[in-house]
Amino acid sequence: MHLPNSDRPLSNPDDDKYGFVELSSRLAGPIVHATTGEGLVVGIEGQWGVGKTTLLEFLDHTLRHAKIEGLRTITLAPWLQGDRVGLSTELLAKLGEALDAENKETQKKAKQKEFKETIGRYAILAGRGSAAVLDVAGDLLPGGSMAKRATKLATDALESVIGGGTLLELKAAIRKRIADSGLRFVVVIDDLDRLEPTQAAEVVRVVRSVADFPRVVYVLSYDRDVLAHALEQSLGVKDGARYLQKVVQLSLPMPAFEPFDLRLQLREELLSLYGEFEGASSNKVVQEDLERAIDSAGAFLNTPREVTLVTNAVRFAWHASRLDTYYPDVCRVQIYKIVRRDLYDWLEGYLGVRSILVTNAGRISAVERARFGTKLYEVLPDDDTSSNSIYTLSGIVPGLSRDENAEKRVFGGSTAREVNAMIDRKRLGSPIHSRAYFAFAIPKTVMSDRDWNAFLHAAGSDRNELERLILYYAETQRPVGGSWLRHVLDRMDDSAIERMSFAQLKGVLLAFANVMDDILRLGRPWIPFLGSDEQRAASIAWAILRRLRSGDPEGVGVVLSEALENGRAINWLVGEFIRTELFARGEAGDGGHISNDPVLANDEINRARSTLGIRIEEVVSDGNVLDLPKPSRFLWGWRDLKGEEAVRAWVATVIQEDLAFVRLLSELRGTVFSDREYRVLKEDNVSAFMNFEEAAERIRALVSVEDTAISLQAREVQDAIDLARSF
Structure with missing residues (x-):
């Protein structure tokens, strides 16, 4: 219970929630058919998190369980390998292993050894003496360990180790061997868009030139824009997308999800999560508020990964703040954090300031009001009732209006009843609880x-x-x-x-x-x-x-x-x-x-x-x-x-003593505010109890007496009388 989702690609078809199993089954047939020809490069294109790796996992599962005679599946992960040219060596090694295993019973050992050496020589020449290539070739080719020590030698010295045969001759021999074997290959290469530009270019080179063998179909997955940009950087071409067309003969963009698929899945996940924590299904009010939050904020979801990230974020946030927050509002805020960070940041700042204003802990200048109002229009610019307008926050975030004046768009008034209703339910708009949605703690300026x-x-x-x-x-x-x-x-x-x-x-x-x-x-x-x-x-x-x-x-x-x-x-x-x-x-x-x-x-x-x-x-x-x-x-x-x-009558008796007189007048001073607080003594402060003019004259006389207990207070009173004339 309460453990987050690791966001790993799915491999069990029973876990499929978005139709990837069916899609992989439909792709498998054409891909298998293409392995009977001269070769093909298929590109599975989509942004990060859309499910490309999961689709490839299910495709691999489908192909392996179909048990098609002569079909072999090879999966490569250059992003995990982290080497610039190791991919070509690994691919050739796996091709060689498959061919060797297929023919070990029908061919003489000498022939097997000869082909193994051919693969090894080709790998080394294709990799141009890289240490990584030589490391792998050491397991393929006699003398490979010696070649490792020759990394910095010239190519002619390297060829003295591997023997004769040009690159084209070796490649032709491998092509013939594949054609004669009757085997077919599907090579899956995932996450090209995660590679450094030079690594991405090397993968493209391997697929396009080094290993463009017959009866081999490459299935690549990548974000088209990211990979195109990497090729532009590494190869110096102006248009990476057009260059990619020279390599990929068939591009298959990940299909868009059916309307509301992601929102419905998120709803299911969040309701289930609420039950995990609370030990029961959500009540009607919570469920309705949650559905409104998902319908509104969930419109910004684009990928299954975002659904997972939101679910994980809600799991963590609710666990940390559930005593001070309301579950549907936690879900709304975490959706914004994942898919609308600009709106999330604005809400955190606005609600923090509003908490201070509502609890009389401070004020805000007109300039600051205008700044918040201007930014609100930037993050929610629409005028209609879409998820991209301020109306999506109606009833959730108080004080907002669609006013032409930026200063008047924000920090509008709320009735005491509205504020207390939010406090009672620990809503996002509560000045007591809003900070808990962002910092998992109530504001330091309010009582818990x-x-x-x-x-x-x-x-x-x-x-x-x-x-x-x-x-x-x-x-x-x-x-x-x-x-x-x-x-x-x-x-x-x-x-x-x-x-x-x-x-x-x-x-x-x-x-x-x-x-x-x-x-x-x-x-x-x-x-x-x-x-x-x-x-x-x-x-x-x-x-x-x-x-x-x-x-x-x-x-x-x-x-x-x-x-x-x-x-x-x-x-x-x-x-x-x-x-x-x-x-x-x-x-x-x-x-x-x-x-x-x-x-x-x-x-x-x-x-x-x-x-x-x-x-x-x-x-x-x-x-x-x-x-x-x-x-x-x-x-x-x-x-x-x-x-x-x-x-x-009482005053007349008491003020006969000078000390009591100055004490009383000092206490009768009032307060006025201008650039700061001032203590003043006006006639209105005194006349109900004694004659003001007589009192003022007596004070002037007491300022000069030797008894400082009297004279110092008399000076303060005299200053207050003088200051009152300025107000």
Whole structure:
């Protein structure tokens, strides 16, 4: 199980899947008939991987099992031999052996020895003294071992060893012997297109001139274009294909496969492979998706070898990544890798960047967008629904469109539901799983399914573990920047919340109510266009309550009361969580942010106000307000819950001390972004709590005091006031 196909040529007719056995049977008759004449050279032509060697294997099998009287089959593999002229010697040796075996009973030993010497002399003269020829001739000719040592001697010295007889005289003697023997020969020479140019030219010379004997049919296999180019290089001819016509009297191009043959075979192989791994046949959805992938990407298949290569690639990839991928998409990607490498490379780059964009781990410039869009048009140029258009990726790769503007062809928007559907099924378009299709691992910028599932499990069953995980992710940086908590929060969109159990939803809300102040203390920056972690957590918390309202209405009041009464993160509860609902009701800030989509009824918000009001008084009475993380948030929430008068009264008391005054103004600074992040202090930041002009004047005075604990902070506040005028 799970072992790859070695891609060896087939030799057992029972393994034939493409009709090669029948084709070889039909070719055998004419080839055998041609052995009765003066000789013939047949060329089996086809690109690499199309099945030429398998066809020759079956042809050899057919001829040998036909047991035709007087027919001998000789198979040569010059590509394996790797010698420039050894082919002529090997061929002549095998011819000699066959003739010798046929006549050993009817001829005297002297005659046999004489013909053996004739073959040996001819081999040496045809090879012109090559060491390789002499090596073989040493077994054919007396004195051959001496000839080996004479490699560098002149031809006349060589002839002193082999004796008389010109090349033509020796060849004529061999031709006569073959004609008189009654034997016929089929000589199969495979893989000419794999030879070096000089080797290919030598094979052609042997077939055309050295061994053009009667009653001998040569069956050569090669890629016509490759062999023609090799002849052009080695012989210096302008047109290798025309030169090849002088050698090959009958060319037989490998027939095209019947429509869908390769796709049907690939489908059978991939379904069988799925069963090997999963221990059962594929379900209907997987089978339908696989058929769509093969119908689309499989249109690019050209040879049986490609079917084998794809099957092997899928076997390896699925074995390595099956926990993080979807089988039909793995098959699609591996088909592209084998037969459409340009499209494979584009997909790897595009999906890698898209994963970063969707998970808010980075951005991409307009120039880069245009580059991806331009390349997409190059790899999939068609406008119709063919396999060569972007429509073949519809529903598989998100964000693509057929737009005239290259920048707008790619990285288009997707709904949260679409993205989460791909994540759930581990599809190729999932920002969490796309990298696993190319690198057998999830991206370093996203959380693995294992870790995500552990987070959800803790949410439903282990509050302490959940809080530990939240804090751990808040403190741990992602490779692309930002915390892993931000990634977790981004994944918890409406679609994810819809799929979580009520126990998990309650667990997350109560964990936020306990740990968000600890996260505030980490001082994570506010992210442009995305907001802060605490803001995102508040948004998620209210989405959770909205979901509970529709599915577990009685549980809403219970979990909300527990969070407000016992949650340790009082700053977040007052400054972020409840303010989100107050803004939705138009009861926070200036009242101009009404969303008309509040979660709580009037009586519920009143109870929330009362509960948090009591807790605010406890914090104030303990004198811990300025020790809270980001206390300005607490002050704004306090103002919206209890009114401005109470907050201003507390502020007036606290700021009587200069150090508390500068600390408070420092905390009230806001943030603006331009070429970088700036901290500014505007009147709007201050006026709800004290008179801005009076505060500014006091700061200017404190800049010069001797107490550096005060003066240094005062300088920062003064700079923030000055900087605010620029924005």
